[in-house]
Amino acid sequence: MLTPTAATASSAVTSSARSSRRASPLRASGRSAARCSSCSMRQLCMPQGLSSDELPKLEALICTARSVQRGEALYRSGDRFDNLYAVRSGSMKTVMAHRDGREQVTGLRLAGEALGLDGISEDAHACSAVALEDSTVCIIPYTALQTLCREISSMQERLHKLMGEQIIREAAQMMVLGSLSADERVAAFLLDVSERHAQRGYSSAEFNLRMTREDMGSYLGMTLETVSRTLSRFQKRGLIDTQGKHIRIVDLEGLRQV
Amino acid sequence: MLTPTAATASSAVTSSARSSRRASPLRASGRSAARCSSCSMRQLCMPQGLSSDELPKLEALICTARSVQRGEALYRSGDRFDNLYAVRSGSMKTVMAHRDGREQVTGLRLAGEALGLDGISEDAHACSAVALEDSTVCIIPYTALQTLCREISSMQERLHKLMGEQIIREAAQMMVLGSLSADERVAAFLLDVSERHAQRGYSSAEFNLRMTREDMGSYLGMTLETVSRTLSRFQKRGLIDTQGKHIRIVDLEGLRQV
DNA sequence: CGAGTCATTGAACGCAGTCAAAGCACGTGG
DNA sequence: CCACGTGCTTTGACTGCGTTCAATGACTCG
Secondary structure: OOOOOOOOOOOOOOHHHHHHHHHOOHHHHOOOOOOOOOOOHHHHHOOOOOOOOOHHHHHHHOOEEEEEOOOOEEEOOOOEOOEEEEEEEOEEEEEEEOOOOOEEEEEEEEOOOEEOHHHOOOOEOOOEEEEOOOEEEEEEEHHHHHHHHHHOHHHHHHHHHHHHHHHHHHHHHHHHHHHOOHHHHHHHHHHHHHHHHHHOOOOOOEEEOOOOHHHHHHHHOOOHHHHHHHHHHHHHOOOEEEEOOEEEEOOHHHHHOO | OOOOOOOOOOOOOOHHHHHHHHHOOHHHHOOOOOOOOOOOHHHHHOOOOOOOOOHHHHHHHOOEEEEEOOOOEEEOOOOEOOEEEEEEEOEEEEEEEOOOOOEEEEEEEEOOOEEOHHHOOOOEOOOEEEEOOOEEEEEEEHHHHHHHHHHOHHHHHHHHHHHHHHHHHHHHHHHHHHHOOHHHHHHHHHHHHHHHHHHOOOOOOEEEOOOOHHHHHHHHOOOHHHHHHHHHHHHHOOOEEEEOOEEEEOOHHHHHOO
16 A cells, blocks of 8 residues: 555644645645556556556546545535545545535445545535545546546446446445344445455455444434444344454354344 | 337236347337437437537437336346436336345436436346336437447536436435435425426426335335325325325425425 | 543333224226 | 226324433543
């Protein structure tokens, strides 16, 4: 993994200062204009199946990285949509808000996963993306990506699949929220995260879930207390082993059968 | 509206007969190879903003229509993905199933709306699309559409927005399922349907909802009894007027404030 | 060390689910 | 044309799961 680029000075940036910085991301701060060429995202967010002469075009596209502090927003609901992102390290949550102010976590993005598709249809982001821990993301300018997709069909294919995956992922989550009991929701969530860790080459049996119980509850449509109780019960049943945010899956098959 | 093209012979087509017919849609049956050129879908599923020399290309693309009987599946979960669709008349629901057999309604498509994006990421459909009433759809071959999107950027733009819209729509539904009370869910649903009717030029205050109470409940993550009770209560409060599937919104503002 | 955030656990309540029974609309066949 | 069957809807009574309220404990970071 690359070292995080240019963890910028002050830890407490005001909201207005942050949004002005976003206009010219890390690029502006000199040494932080890190090329993403050695970034592991290349295989992840981008195609399998590019010919060697096409690769440079892609590298020219994914040109900068940005670091996002824990709790900081990469983008906010309503922000103008310019870029897609790929989580390079760390993890993020996406949050959507009602007009009445109620917020709900609508997604979790682990290292290697794409982010920002919610902005495409309205030219503005529909949700906010907040770092669950100090994280870095690759920035992918959307219009440039579109141009590339017109030139390289495998690139187009990949972008469409990426969007299609999100459509399916969200539909699956609708099913979780609409049909499953509290126990089933938590089990399904743990299995989902486990599988996604495995897909990226990390341990599927043991991982840190940087979300709080409240985030999980919000994502799963239940209260933080119920999440906590459910995890405790799973532990007593010997399905998992939790110590705060560290989770180890003990009985995978048992968890599947909850 | 066009007359439905070639309402094919038998009303009770066996499942196997139906799937063999799907390979070569209505085109095979002679008089049914209806061009969609006068189809109102053209403005709906396709761009605002095509130059006049590009239009013919599009018309060549959207080449056939298909009629789907009430209760019949346009495609099923697991079917190979070849086409996108646009509902020309009638309405459809999308249904997803767990491995354990439980099914849930994941979407409602009214006339003028797009269908089938769930197939893109896996080359196979992730859910089934079932007609809520006798309906017709336009068929849009996906690979041809992709090619066109590489030639015409406004077409690409439109397809991406279409996918982006579905991403946002589903995220919003996740919020409905995760955060709202039964009353709020039903109110939100009615308002959503009303608004979508309005967008397509139909009455926003009065419409037929061809879903059953069970479908609605499934979509909203509640039981059919609760849906029914909620609608009854809304009626007593003077918010709506229901007679079975016919729904009239009496107090729009009141419904918004539920 | 103290303040704040996060997690856990308990007790009581309430919303929506479940079970059950009518009622209604529609189409089909006698 | 009516009788009947089927599928959908409505309404009631009771139950139970998950929420709410509350208190305590654990961990982190100035």
